[in-house]
Structures are given as structure tokens and as C-alpha cells.
Amino acid sequence: MTDATANGKPQMLTTADGKPLKEALNRAQARARRKAFLLVLPLLAFILITFVTPIAQMLHQSVYNEGFVMHEDIGSGERTPIMTNIKTWFDENPAGTEPNEEAFAALHKDFLLLRELRAPGQAGTRVNYERGGSRSMFTKTARRAERMEAPYMEAFLDVDEEWTDPELWRVMRDASSAYTFNFYLAALDRTKNVDGEIVNVDENRQIYVKLFARTLFLSVLITFLTFLLGYPIAHLLATLPLRYSNLLMIFVLLPFWTSLLVRTTSWMVLLQSQGVVNDALVGMGLLGDDNRLQMMYNQIGTVVAMTHILLPFMVLPLYSVMRPINPSYVRAARSLGATSWTAFRRIYFPQTVPGIGAGALLVFILAVGYYITPALVGGADGQLISNLIAFHMQNSLNWSLAAALAALLLAGILILYWLYDRLIGIDNLKLG
Amino acid sequence: MADVNRDDAFVVFDRVQKSYDGETLVVKDLNLSMPRGEFLTMLGPSGSGKTTCLMMLAGFETATHGEILLGGKPINNIPPHKRGIGMVFQNYALFPHMTVAENLSFPLEVRGIDKSTREGKIKRALDMVQMGQFGNRRPAQLSGGQQQRIALARALVFEPELVLMDEPLGALDKQLREHMQFEITRLAHELGITTVYVTHDQTEALTMSDRVAVFDDGRIQQLAAPDTLYEEPQNSFVAQFIGENNTLEGVITAIKGDLCEVKLDSGEIIDAKPVNVSEVGQRTRVSIRPERVEMNRSRLQAGAHTLKAEVLEFIYMGDIFRTRLRVAGNEDFVVKTRNAPDQVRTEPGQQIEIGWLPQDCRALDA
Ligand SMILES: Nc1ncnc2c1ncn2[C@@H]1O[C@H](COP(=O)(O)OP(=O)(O)O)[C@@H](O)[C@H]1O
Ligand SMILES: [Mg+2]
Numbered sequence: 001m002t003d004a005t006a007n008g009k010p011q012m013l014t015t016a017d018g019k020p021l022k023e024a025l026n027r028a029q030a031r032a033r034r035k036a037f038l039l040v041l042p043l044l045a046f047i048l049i050t051f052v053t054p055i056a057q058m059l060h061q062s063v064y065n066e067g068f069v070m071h072e073d074i075g076s077g078e079r080t081p082i083m084t085n086i087k088t089w090f091d092e093n094p095a096g097t098e099p100n101e102e103a104f105a106a107l108h109k110d111f112l113l114l115r116e117l118r119a120p121g122q123a124g125t126r127v128n129y130e131r132g133g134s135r136s137m138f139t140k141t142a143r144r145a146e147r148m149e150a151p152y153m154e155a156f157l158d159v160d161e162e163w164t165d166p167e168l169w170r171v172m173r174d175a176s177s178a179y180t181f182n183f184y185l186a187a188l189d190r191t192k193n194v195d196g197e198i199v200n201v202d203e204n205r206q207i208y209v210k211l212f213a214r215t216l217f218l219s220v221l222i223t224f225l226t227f228l229l230g231y232p233i234a235h236l237l238a239t240l241p242l243r244y245s246n247l248l249m250i251f252v253l254l255p256f257w258t259s260l261l262v263r264t265t266s267w268m269v270l271l272q273s274q275g276v277v278n279d280a281l282v283g284m285g286l287l288g289d290d291n292r293l294q295m296m297y298n299q300i301g302t303v304v305a306m307t308h309i310l311l312p313f314m315v316l317p318l319y320s321v322m323r324p325i326n327p328s329y330v331r332a333a334r335s336l337g338a339t340s341w342t343a344f345r346r347i348y349f350p351q352t353v354p355g356i357g358a359g360a361l362l363v364f365i366l367a368v369g370y371y372i373t374p375a376l377v378g379g380a381d382g383q384l385i386s387n388l389i390a391f392h393m394q395n396s397l398n399w400s401l402a403a404a405l406a407a408l409l410l411a412g413i414l415i416l417y418w419l420y421d422r423l424i425g426i427d428n429l430k431l432g
Numbered sequence: 433m434a435d436v437n438r439d440d441a442f443v444v445f446d447r448v449q450k451s452y453d454g455e456t457l458v459v460k461d462l463n464l465s466m467p468r469g470e471f472l473t474m475l476g477p478s479g480s481g482k483t484t485c486l487m488m489l490a491g492f493e494t495a496t497h498g499e500i501l502l503g504g505k506p507i508n509n510i511p512p513h514k515r516g517i518g519m520v521f522q523n524y525a526l527f528p529h530m531t532v533a534e535n536l537s538f539p540l541e542v543r544g545i546d547k548s549t550r551e552g553k554i555k556r557a558l559d560m561v562q563m564g565q566f567g568n569r570r571p572a573q574l575s576g577g578q579q580q581r582i583a584l585a586r587a588l589v590f591e592p593e594l595v596l597m598d599e600p601l602g603a604l605d606k607q608l609r610e611h612m613q614f615e616i617t618r619l620a621h622e623l624g625i626t627t628v629y630v631t632h633d634q635t636e637a638l639t640m641s642d643r644v645a646v647f648d649d650g651r652i653q654q655l656a657a658p659d660t661l662y663e664e665p666q667n668s669f670v671a672q673f674i675g676e677n678n679t680l681e682g683v684i685t686a687i688k689g690d691l692c693e694v695k696l697d698s699g700e701i702i703d704a705k706p707v708n709v710s711e712v713g714q715r716t717r718v719s720i721r722p723e724r725v726e727m728n729r730s731r732l733q734a735g736a737h738t739l740k741a742e743v744l745e746f747i748y749m750g751d752i753f754r755t756r757l758r759v760a761g762n763e764d765f766v767v768k769t770r771n772a773p774d775q776v777r778t779e780p781g782q783q784i785e786i787g788w789l790p791q792d793c794r795a796l797d798a
Contacts (some may be wrong), residue, residue: 331492332525334512336539337590343513346538350529 297379476647
């Protein structure tokens, strides 16, 4: 001890039998750590398989599409590279080079392979994503490829005179490498022009940005409405004697116990133009029979039904922060000279902010990704971005675009979450 | 003092009744008048209606019947925030999302007091409770005793004339509690504030107050200065509730002037002072304080009468001896004697004779 202080260095601590203390501690804890790790392993595996992997795959899909570079035989699973010759030509010539005879010769060779593999539709579809009408050109051309003879440029133009369209060649050049950001461009209503510069798509084809904006706006609106409706309910629940508040709580939770479809369709029953609300208004003479309110298959329907469905997600966190707030705080404020409004605004309300934050975050995130309700009651202008993602998944089969849209949605939510953390602090979140 | 003239009383409860459910009265016929500057304690067991009285005064509950006057004006229809009453809650009710200084600033802000005046007052209030350094802390970063001080400072910072405190020291440990008792009375007297203090701790009530109102069953059982309360309890509840007390049960056999004769259930006949008994044949509880009983025959004064007793337990407590005796069938008869050279030290099983003066012996209701 005295030695250690004498030469100014702290003496290394050892155990009774002379081993370094740190090492001994590590060894002693290693077993416990291994055990703990083994215990969480199943959960870890579950999360990896069901959550992390699909998201990673989705993100990969959004930047990777091999429709124009690789053919996979459905039966044998054999993978054959396609369009290799034209790829070589693209690599040798810079972007914007006009296609020459050499290029068409390469393309002809590739089409022969496509024909053999019965894959022209697949390659055409990939090009079709960015340039409409290309798929039929590909199939048409492939059918006649075997009979073509040099000069190939003329032969191709014979089949379809669009074959020298610079736009087509720009798309083929991009598609010839599987990795691309073009789907993100498409998801943001952007595209590349012939020179490879990023430009807006035609005005009448700009839908995604508008839809993102609408999704954002409706989600904010719905979040705000659930707050307006949920705050008084939660307050009532929190201040009522327990036996009444438990009963009321059942009413709040009741929607959870009914199927989402039932709830949505019951709103349809209420809101449609021959529905309960309109009938009642007409019956009371407030409304003419010929100008019934259109509350269904538009944004009103989406907002009303989603507000109702998401309300419990606002009420529950609010209730959980309100219940433990001692009534003596407000009493203290009143006795100190505050009117009931001031006492609410300055004493009660600030203490409920963590609940508001949690409720708003929950409702907003759920609303942004909501699918069934807008699909059923939203009509054309009540659709949200998730409906379009579903469309690309199920109908147009442009999975890469669907993935890009979903990834943008995910990024947006993460940014909001980060903002929330910066502004309010995630530690302040109180979910229950 | 006991009967303050209603006209110059500051706080008056006039035949106040309160019921929460319309079936039972929590406060039954409360009459009370307090002069300005008085420190009055409401003392009583839990559930006796003390908090309810305080809440009616503060304006958080309305009296079901009767009138409450503050400074001569009825306040039944004045909302709480206009009553100008400072209040200290049992759980302190410090606003958790504000710092100490913001807590103190709140009553001043809602009164529209400008910033520099506010700062001065906050500083003075914090210094008053010796918490000057803690202005920037949050309540959660303070100990119980410190929170208590802040709650006190907040109730006083806007200079109310009346301060209400509902068991403010209930959550503190014994030593801190005794210290705060002293602090609170000092402040109340220095600032000349009228204080209504609620507690269920009789020591607290006796040491702090000018007057104590003993509550039981929704009524004031006795309202008096601490010494009167202790020495002259008006009924057996007060005698039992305040301080330690020995009771002997019996029947009045005769009343002669300011003394009466009581035949105890065990057969002995003793003299006592009749307090709230008036008829021969009435059952009574005779109350006598442990320190008024003498065990040393030579120290008995003239006129004392004696009774046989058996020692059951002798506890040496340093400054005093505490002896538990069987007297007239009561096995919980306690005698406290000062540790003096001529004092007897007894042993369990010993047969002794004890004695007291008849005027220390009060015949109360049974
Ligand atoms: N808000 C209330 N509603 C119904 N009953 C109450 C309420 N507050 C108090 N009581 C009842 O009134 C009685 C007196 O309570 P309280 O004034 O708090 O007594 P103390 O403060 O002396 O302990 C108790 O029986 C209590 O149950
Ligand atoms: Mg109480």
C-alpha cells in the first residue's frame, strides 16, 4: 500500500490468491452473462426472423431489381444472366450515346436468349416500370427475333419504330444494373430524363408526393381529433370513483373487442348516403332528400372512422398519466389564487404532457400506416399511402416501388420519432 | 379567550354541518370563532371530520348547512382562489414540473405582481425557511423536510392573513417533526398570521397551539388552551385522548358542594370533582392523571385519600419511574413519579398504598 502510493501509481488490485481483480470479476460474471444471453436467445431469434429480416429485405428490394439482368427458372430454380451483351455495350459507351448497329446486334443476341428462356415479358416489365408500353414491345420483338437478319437496327425498327426512342435506351441502361435508386425517384414523383438528369414526372402522373402529404395531413388531423375527444374522456375516467370509471373504461375498450371490419362497416351503415345519419337528418327535415350529405367514400369517411377506431390509443396513455395526479395539486393552485382555468393550464395540463405525447405518437404512427379502413370507406380521395403500397404489392406487382414507398414511410416515421425525442424527450413518454 | 366575540372574530363557523352522501353527517353543528393572530389546532382521531372542516374553510367543499365567516363576511359563495387563504397540504402538493422558485412564484404571478417584486418576495420567503440555496431545484430533488419547508414558504409568500395546514408534518420522522413544529409556531407568531392547524398528534397540538379544538364524531368535544385541556378535560373522551389518563368506573352516591362521592365498581368509595355529572345514581368514569398520584405516604398532602394497590410492573425510565398497578380492579393504572432521592422504588407483587387529592380526581361521563 505504502509502496503503491510512493511511486505514484495506483497498485493493481488483486484477489486473495493474487489474480488481478478485474480478470477475476470478468470470469465470475461471464457465466451469468452466458446464461442471460441463452435465455434471451429465442426472443432474439424471433425478432430477427420476424422483424429485422423482413424490413432489411424490404429495404434491399427497394434498391435492387434484377428483372432485366437475371432469369430464374420457376421449375428448376436455375439462374441465368440475361441481357449481358447489351450490358457490355452500355459499359463501353457513355450515357446518351445514340444506339448504333453494334448496339442492336447485341440486343438481338440477348433477345434470342430471352426467347429461349421465355423471359421477354420479365425484362419488358422491368423497363415498363419506368416507361409505359415497353412490355408489349419486348414480347412483340422477341416473337420475331429468330427471323431477324442484319442490319439489326432496321429489323428492330421494322417491328416497332419506337426502338430508337432515347428514353427507352435510358431506361434499359439503368435497368441493366440491378442496383438502382430509380424506384425512390418514382416514389417521389421524379424520374430521369434522357440525359440522366433528375426531373419531375408529368403533372398528371404525380400522385405519390400528394398522397404522402395527404397521409401526413389526415394523420395529423386524426391525431388532433382523438386528442380533442380523448382528453375529456380520460379526465373523466381519471377523476370518477373507481367503480364508475371501470364501467366507463369498458366502453372505451369495447371497440378493441370488436373486429376492425365490423367497426368499419358499422360506420358505413351510419354514414352512407342512405345511411342512419342522413336518414335522420332528412327525417327531421334538416336536409332535402335530394341533397343528402356525402360522408362516405371520401376523406370525411376516413377521418371519422379512423378517429373512432384509434381513440382508445389516445385515451389509455392519457388515463394512465392522469390517474396518479393527486387532486391536491389543483386544489393547491386554487388556494394560491389561480382560477380553475389557470390551474388547469399551468398545473394540470403540463403534468399530462407525457401522456399526450405518448398517445399522439401511438395514434399518429398507427394512422400513417392504416390500411383497411381507408380502403373500405375512403373512396378515391380518402386513400392513404398504405393503400397504394398494397396496390403495388398485389395488383401492379411492382414490389420494388412498393418497398421504396414503404421505406420512405418508415424513414418519415423515424424522423418524427427523432424530432419528438429532441423536442419532448423519449424518457417523458408514458405509455401505461 | 374561549368565547371570542363573534363580531371581532376573524374566522367564524356558525352552526356548520356537512354531509357528503346525504345520509350521515360528517360535521355536526360546528361552532367556532377565532380572533386574528391565533394559532388554533384541530385535534382528533382520523375520520373525525378535521380535513372536511379545513376544506370548507378553503372553499373546496361547501357546508351543507350553516355559515362560515371570514373577516366578518360570509364566504360560502366566494370561490377558493378569491379567499386568499394559504394552505399547506399533507403531501405538500408542490408542483412537480416547476422548480422551487417557480412554485413560489406561482401565487404571485396569478396575482399579477411584477417580476422584480416577485423575485424579492421569493427570496425573502425562501430565506425565511432557510432554503435560500434551493430555488433552482425541482421538488423531487429535495428531502421530505425540505419539501415541507418549501410548501410552507409557498403558502406564506403571498402574505395571506389566514393559513391552513392539514397534518403538514405527518410524513416526517420524529426529530424533524419536532424541529418543524418549532419553526412553524415561530413563523406564525413572527408574521402574526392566523393559523388553523390540523393534526392527530396530541403532543403536537399541545406544544404548538394557543387553543386546541378536540374533534370527535364530527363535533368539537372541547375547545381550550393546552393547559386547560390537559388539566381540566370536560369529558372522558378528551381526558382519554389528551395525555395519559387513569380511569376508575363507578356510580355517584352523593353530591356535596364541589365534590361528589363515587362508589367504585370494586366497592371502594372515593371523592372526586364532578365535571359533567349531576345526579346521584349516575354512572361515571373517574379520571386521574398518572403524575398526580403519590406512592410515598410521607409526601401525601392533607386531605388526600388513599387506596390499596398491587404493583404489576416497574419501569425505570431515567428521569421518571413508571409503575403499573392494579387499583380497584383496574390493571392498567399507571403512576409516574419523578426520580427523586426520597422516592420509592417498587417491585412487582409488592402491596402498597397510593393516594391523591380529591380535586385532582375528575368525575366524567361514563
Ligand atoms: N370526498 C368525500 N366523500 C365522501 N366522504 C368523505 C369525503 N371526504 C371525507 N369523507 C368522510 O368524512 C369523514 C371525515 O373525513 P375527514 O374530514 O377526512 O376526517 P379527518 O381529516 O379528521 O381524518 C370520514 O368518514 C370520511 O370517510
Ligand atoms: Mg384528514
